[in-house]
Amino acid sequence: MNVVTPFEGIGASVKRKEDLRFLSGRGQYTDDINRPGQTYAAILRSPHAHARIASIDTVAAAAMPGVVAVFTGADMPDLGGIPCGWQIHNKDGSPMAEPMHPVLAVGKVRFVGDAVAAVIAETRAQAKDAAEAIAVEYEVLPAVATLEAALAPGAAQVHDDVAGNVCYDWHIGDKAINEAGFAKAAKVVEFELVNNRLVPNAMEPRAAIGDYDPTTEDYTLYTTSQNPHVIRLLMGAFVLHLPEHKLRVVAPDVGGGFGSKIFHYAEEAIVTWAAGRVKRPVKWTAERTESFITDAHGRDHVTKARLALDANGKFLALHVQTLANMGAYLSTFATSVPTYLYATLLAGVYATPSVYAEVKAVFTNTVPVDAYRGAGRPEATFLLERLVDVAAAETGMDRVEIRRRNFIPADAFPYQTPVALQYDSGDYQATLNQALEAAGWAGFEARRAEAKARGRLRGIGISTYVEACGIAPSAVVGSLGARAGLYEVGTIRVHPTGSVTVLTGTHSHGQGHETTFAQLVTDRLGVPLAQVDVVHGDTAKIPFGMGTYGSRSLAVGGSAMVKAMDKIVAKAKRIAAHLMEASVEDVEFDRGTFRVAGTDKTKSWAEIALTAYVPHNYPIEELEPGLDETAFYDPKNFTYPGGCHICEVEIEPETGITTVVNFTAVDDVGRVINPMIVEGQVQGGVCQGIGQALLESCVYDSEGQLVSASFMDYQMPRANDLPMVSVATHTTLCTHNPLGVKGCGEVGAIGSPPAVINAVVDALKEYGVRHIEMPATAAKIWGIINASRPAMAAE
Amino acid sequence: MPQVTLTVNGKTSTVDVEGRTLLVELLREKLRLTGTHVGCDTSQCGACVVHVDGESVKACTILALQANGSQVTTIEGLAKPDGTLHPMQEAFREYHALQCGFCTPGMVMSAIDLVEKHPDGMSEKEIREGLEGNLCRCTGYHNIVKAIAAAQEVMHGRAQALAPAAE
Numbered sequence: 001m002n003v004v005t006p007f008e009g010i011g012a013s014v015k016r017k018e019d020l021r022f023l024s025g026r027g028q029y030t031d032d033i034n035r036p037g038q039t040y041a042a043i044l045r046s047p048h049a050h051a052r053i054a055s056i057d058t059v060a061a062a063a064m065p066g067v068v069a070v071f072t073g074a075d076m077p078d079l080g081g082i083p084c085g086w087q088i089h090n091k092d093g094s095p096m097a098e099p100m101h102p103v104l105a106v107g108k109v110r111f112v113g114d115a116v117a118a119v120i121a122e123t124r125a126q127a128k129d130a131a132e133a134i135a136v137e138y139e140v141l142p143a144v145a146t147l148e149a150a151l152a153p154g155a156a157q158v159h160d161d162v163a164g165n166v167c168y169d170w171h172i173g174d175k176a177i178n179e180a181g182f183a184k185a186a187k188v189v190e191f192e193l194v195n196n197r198l199v200p201n202a203m204e205p206r207a208a209i210g211d212y213d214p215t216t217e218d219y220t221l222y223t224t225s226q227n228p229h230v231i232r233l234l235m236g237a238f239v240l241h242l243p244e245h246k247l248r249v250v251a252p253d254v255g256g257g258f259g260s261k262i263f264h265y266a267e268e269a270i271v272t273w274a275a276g277r278v279k280r281p282v283k284w285t286a287e288r289t290e291s292f293i294t295d296a297h298g299r300d301h302v303t304k305a306r307l308a309l310d311a312n313g314k315f316l317a318l319h320v321q322t323l324a325n326m327g328a329y330l331s332t333f334a335t336s337v338p339t340y341l342y343a344t345l346l347a348g349v350y351a352t353p354s355v356y357a358e359v360k361a362v363f364t365n366t367v368p369v370d371a372y373r374g375a376g377r378p379e380a381t382f383l384l385e386r387l388v389d390v391a392a393a394e395t396g397m398d399r400v401e402i403r404r405r406n407f408i409p410a411d412a413f414p415y416q417t418p419v420a421l422q423y424d425s426g427d428y429q430a431t432l433n434q435a436l437e438a439a440g441w442a443g444f445e446a447r448r449a450e451a452k453a454r455g456r457l458r459g460i461g462i463s464t465y466v467e468a469c470g471i472a473p474s475a476v477v478g479s480l481g482a483r484a485g486l487y488e489v490g491t492i493r494v495h496p497t498g499s500v501t502v503l504t505g506t507h508s509h510g511q512g513h514e515t516t517f518a519q520l521v522t523d524r525l526g527v528p529l530a531q532v533d534v535v536h537g538d539t540a541k542i543p544f545g546m547g548t549y550g551s552r553s554l555a556v557g558g559s560a561m562v563k564a565m566d567k568i569v570a571k572a573k574r575i576a577a578h579l580m581e582a583s584v585e586d587v588e589f590d591r592g593t594f595r596v597a598g599t600d601k602t603k604s605w606a607e608i609a610l611t612a613y614v615p616h617n618y619p620i621e622e623l624e625p626g627l628d629e630t631a632f633y634d635p636k637n638f639t640y641p642g643g644c645h646i647c648e649v650e651i652e653p654e655t656g657i658t659t660v661v662n663f664t665a666v667d668d669v670g671r672v673i674n675p676m677i678v679e680g681q682v683q684g685g686v687c688q689g690i691g692q693a694l695l696e697s698c699v700y701d702s703e704g705q706l707v708s709a710s711f712m713d714y715q716m717p718r719a720n721d722l723p724m725v726s727v728a729t730h731t732t733l734c735t736h737n738p739l740g741v742k743g744c745g746e747v748g749a750i751g752s753p754p755a756v757i758n759a760v761v762d763a764l765k766e767y768g769v770r771h772i773e774m775p776a777t778a779a780k781i782w783g784i785i786n787a788s789r790p791a792m793a794a795e
Numbered sequence: 796m797p798q799v800t801l802t803v804n805g806k807t808s809t810v811d812v813e814g815r816t817l818l819v820e821l822l823r824e825k826l827r828l829t830g831t832h833v834g835c836d837t838s839q840c841g842a843c844v845v846h847v848d849g850e851s852v853k854a855c856t857i858l859a860l861q862a863n864g865s866q867v868t869t870i871e872g873l874a875k876p877d878g879t880l881h882p883m884q885e886a887f888r889e890y891h892a893l894q895c896g897f898c899t900p901g902m903v904m905s906a907i908d909l910v911e912k913h914p915d916g917m918s919e920k921e922i923r924e925g926l927e928g929n930l931c932r933c934t935g936y937h938n939i940v941k942a943i944a945a946a947q948e949v950m951h952g953r954a955q956a957l958a959p960a961a962e
Contacts, residue, residue: 015888022896023884025830025870029897032829125815203834203842203897203932255832255897256932288835510895510933676960680891680938687935711839711930719926719936724919 009523009591010739013676016515017529018508027253030207030224035281038209039068041271042127043284044117044134045293046109049143049365049704050156053107053116057135061119064133066126069278071270072117073104079273082264083238084330085230087481088168088339088361096168096361099159101329103239103269109138110158110328111365112705113293118270120278124285143365143704147302147323150364158328158363167326167335167361172343172419178356181317185308189391195379196774197300197325197698199714200372202509204255205286206295208268210275218246221272225251226261226507227547230484232539234264234332240273244539247272251537254509258688259371260295261509262549263332267294292709297698298372300325301338301379307387313397315352315406320383322359327368333549334370335361340420340480341376341468341550347417348384349428349466349642350406355418365704371549373688373749377467382774385463385754389761390770399758400436403464404429414735421468423640425732431666432464434730435644439664444648457651458661459763462644463755469743470555470639470734487634488552489544490560492521492568494627496613498606499531503630505545506557507536511745512677513553519673520558520739524565526592526605543630551743554673555639555734562738563631571627575611576603578619639734639742643667645686645751647759656782658694658760660723665751667727670734670742678744683725685748691717692749693756697775715775799863803828804872812859819843819854821862822869830870830900834930841929844901845869851908853928870900873907882957883907886946887939890960894933902929902939910947917947 008014021027058070082101089095105116117134121127144150144158150165158165182188209222219242225231228249235249236242254261271282286294302323308316324338343357392402408415410427417423436442444460451458471477474485491503500521508514518532535541545557569589576594577584586597592605611618612627648662665682672678695715699708708714733740753774760776761769767788772780800809803826810825822828822845831854834842843854846868873881883903886892893899909917909925917925922943923936931939941960948954 016891018896019888019893022893022899023870023880023887023903024874025828025900027830027896029829029832031833032823034827125813201932203840203895203930204832205834253896255834256895258932285833288837288840512894676891680894680934683935683937684894684933685935687937688932710837711835712837716930716932717935718930719923719940720920722923722936724940725935725937 008529009519010673012519013674014515014519014529016512017518018512018514029204029253029255030209030222031285033209033222033252035209035211038281038283039120039122039278040124040127041274041282041284042119042131043115043267044119044131046105046112046114046116048109048138048140049112049145050141051109051138052141053105053109054137054139056117058117060135061130061133064126064130066122067130068120068122069274070117070119070130070134071104071274073102073106076103076273079103079240079269080238082266083234084335085332085483086336087483088170088335089481090169091171096335097162097166098330099162103266111367113367114328115266118274120274120282145365145700145702145704147325147362147364150362158365162363165363167330167363169360170339171356171358173356174354175356178317178319178354181354182306182308182319184310185316186311187309187395189307189309189387189394191387191390192304193383193386193771194773195299195301195382196692198298198372198692198696199292199698200258200260200295200298201716202256202258202260205288205291206261206265206267207285208271209281209283210271211281212275212279214279218248219272219276220248220250221268222250222252223268224254224261226254226257226509226549228507228537228539229505229545230547231264231268235269235272239269248540251507254507257509258373259298259375259549262547263296263370265294288711289709292714293367293706296331296368296370297327298369299379300369303383305383305387307391309391309395313395313402313405315350317354318346318352320346320357322357324359324361325366325369326361326363327366328363329368331368331370334368336482337371337376342380344419344421345377345380345468346384347419348380349408349464351408352406353418357419366700373685374746375550377746378750378753381463381465381750382754385465386757386771389758399462403432422637423466424637424735426466426640426642426668427730427732428464428642431643431668431730434728435646435664435666438666438726438728439646439648439662441646451650455653457653457763458648459759459761460646460648461755461758461762462646463751463758464644465751466640466642467746467750468638468640469551469746470635471550471552472638473636474634484546485634486546487632488546488556488560489542489630489632490557490564491543491628491630492561492564494568494609494612496610498527498609500525500527502532502534502561503542504534504536504557504561505542505547506553507548511548511553511681512674516554516673516677517558517561520561521565551745554739554741555737555743556633556635558739558741559635559737560631560633563633564629567629567631568627571623572608574619574623575608579603579611579617636736639670639737641667641669641742641744641747643747643751645755647752647755649756649759649763651763651781653785656778656785658776658778658781660690660756663723664726665748666730667744667747668730668732668742669744669747671731671740672729673741678729679727681744682727682748685746686725686752687717687722689749689752690722690756693753693774693776695721695775797860799859801862801865801867803867804869814860816859817855818857818859818862821859822854828869828871832897832900834898839930840898841905842898842901844904844929846904846908851905870903881907882949883946885957886942889957890938890942890945892934892938892942898929898931902931905929906943906946910943910950914951916951919944
């Protein structure tokens with residue numbers, strides 16, 4: 001019988017395996033988990049951005065109904081500080097300033113939200129009530145809430161041992177060559193811009209449950225994490241001093257991360273440590289405002305740039321000076337974001353011969369800042385793509401032509417940039433051409449005129465970008481200061497009946513790995529998708545792993561699976577050769593069938609799997625039973641997705657309201673495994689980028705109070721703020737991983753913000769606007785239009 | 796301690812609550828129906844939407860005591876006993892209208908009420924406006940809007956089966 005089954009392998013838009021449980025309310029997010037005898041933690045947080053703690057009185061709180069324990073920093077003298085995972089060096093070679101980050105504040109609080117005390121109680125409400133009864137006497141100190149304030153002469157010191165609030169003063173590129181480039185310039189374009197601070201706001205607030213078994217002395221932490229093994233490493237080795245075999249970290253279903261759930265947070269250490277003290281499970285769940293004042297924020301750069309061009313509009317040299325806000329303490333990957341994830345991307349898609357970048361990272365009395373969707377690459381892309389538009393305007397060149405003239409040509413790969421990276425593949429002309437066609441670029445002026453007749457200002461903007469993801473080669477990042485390897489681990493466990501369990505060290509929190517990774521197995525081994533399950537998020541089940549961020553899961557984690565499948569197939573062929581009495585060199589394998597080459601002798605996948613576990617007729621002297629292989633994969637290079645985003649907006653001049661009317665993304669993400677999932681990732685990323693460009697603004701007042709600390713005050717994009725997003729791909733394969741994949745998780749958020757702002761500036765060109773800072777809110781745009789009214793009327 | 800009696804997904808329960816207990820706390824912590832989520836504390840995100848006597852309600856914005864005597868439907872109660880999904884659940888799956896899944900229960904419950912209140916069908920713009928009480932950070936809403944547009948045809952009997960998503 002010939003059974004026709006739908007194709008479920010690489011390239012098929014199969015529906016997601018994980019959806020049924022989420023659609024039925026049967027997901028298991030951290031706060032959905034309840035442990036027997038569980039208590040609840042509430043964290044008392046600093047209401048001041050900067051203050052000395054004169055005293056903490058917990059007596060009244062400890063006597064409140066249901067209170068089990070109250071802890072302050074003084075109760076934790078043996079705990080280590082929360083570590084930073086990446087050491088950056090100053091221009092002079094000295095290491096960055098790395099101040100202590102205590103789990104609960106000791107002596108001083110440094111941002112609104114800094115954890116001061118933890119109450120453990122029988123119920124959530126009792127814990128909150130008791131936290132309010134703790135009396136803390138603060139001596140309020142002057143605070144520095146912005147980069148400018150922190151660097152001003154005589155500014156308050158966030159850390160007594162960090163002079164001038166400077167964490168590091170770093171650079172990359174050759175300064176002398178750069179200066180020579182400027183010396184030859186026919187035109188120099190100077191430009192300053194801000195990359196606005198954002199709050200990630202995954203819909204699931206962070207949560208953590210600590211559990212302790214006094215009989216085995218085993219600790220378990222359930223946490224909303226993108227990388228449970230990394231949390232085990234950071235919290236176990238550096239904070240709680242627990243060996244790996246006594247600490248299990250489970251990251252169950254996680255409701256979105258966008259980077260904010262990479263990092264090791266104080267609350268994880270608090271609940272784990274407290275569980276050991278009170279000998280009961282301890283659960284903490286953030287309220288949304290608590291998320292706003294404790295989840296690491298994103299972006300927050302202030303940049304000055306100069307671009308040298310020759311008389312033909314070719315870029316000669318780029319000089320960039322960036323100030324990057326670190327917040328009050330160094331979060332896990334904070335230091336790498338404005339350096340190796342940002343400045344190394346400042347060549348962009350252009351063959352600029354020289355790039356020299358200087359980055360100063362600065363402490364302020366604000367929430368720590370770390371990676372947020374794209375992490376450094378959106379900041380680089382926004383700078384470059386705004387700068388190129390400004391250069392086009394100031395040299396009288398067409399916006400598309402100036403890009404074409406400076407693109408790295410398709411035949412120049414592998415291409416060594418002047419800022420360390422070597423791009424392996426890409427075709428920027430091709431993605432540009434495809435996007436121009438799809439967006440109807442050529443017909444835009446007619447649409448502008450039609451809009452004008454309706455009283456609307458219409459603009460179009462373009463952004464061409466490359467990013468670096470699939471992080472990362474361990475030796476390379478190690479030489480740059482990373483304190484971990486960035487390989488990934490995959491196990492392919494073939495069961496006796498032939499079904500497969502995949503164990504991966506990456507973590508899925510919306511990306512659909514349970515489906516995409518299963519498709520890899522189906523494609524290679526021929527096992528139907530329904531018989532492949534993917535397991536992630538538990539250090540007790542998965543050998544090891546570095547987690548999910550930097551669009552690395554498929555490029556690095558998927559490659560580890562391919563390596564493990566290579567081992568599976570090699571072993572299975574030896575079993576098949578034995579059963580078919582053939583030489584192993586003569587056995588071919590294709591999606592579920594082993595065949596002696598050139599004959600009709602075959603064995604099925606199920607027969608080989610069963611034989612591996614029931615080895616009655618088996619080459620037992622030379623081959624172990626079982627079919628279960630693990631591989632570690634360390635990538636050879638980053639991967640380099642790129643593409644072109646085109647945005648079309650209409651502005652209502654009476655209100656300044658901007659509507660995105662069309663958005664076209666053409667991205668090169670390498671080989672596409674599941675087109676439906678890739679489109680969804682790009683759409684979501686683009687919409688986050690539109691949010692950054694038009695709506696989202698994280699605002700501190702001058703005293704360090706976060707005034708945009710709820711969904712009432714921080715404008716998250718809603719359905720009616722956003723357009724349909726047209727997504728297409730143009731593939732060049734990654735040349736150095738076995739799947740040819742590059743990554744799609746961040747491209748949307750990287751490519752889109754400058755496309756939006758370029759469109760807004762284009763729409764406002766009759767008002768002489770050179771630049772508008774993000775978010776380009778209605779108030780800002782209305783202000784620009786209104787301010788120019790008398791002048792225009794006078795003309 | 797006051798008591799509240801209510802019927803959730805066809806099952807009647809009587810539960811001791813504090814006066815300040817929210818309906819969502821009763822559902823999640825007393826009845827262990829954890830499909831209804833809490834995503835904010837200002838009634839902005841809609842992750843907690845359930846149906847109370849047939850109307851969509853943010854379960855974080857109603858006291859448990861206010862639901863006394865009510866019929867409540869949560870995401871767990873949507874599918875038929877044989878497991879057949881509600882057309883809206885099916886549409887979300889078909890159109891890839893969920894990623895992390897956290898906003899999904901509230902989004903589905905809101906969408907069902909929205910469709911039921913618009914028997915003549917909704918345009919894309921009307922669907923987008925109708926979703927103003929629900930936040931999603933993953934999808935950009937593109938596929939949620941498409942799923943609702945497809946589901947409304949089935950729910951109003953204008954289509955026998957869900958239109959398949961384009962490949």
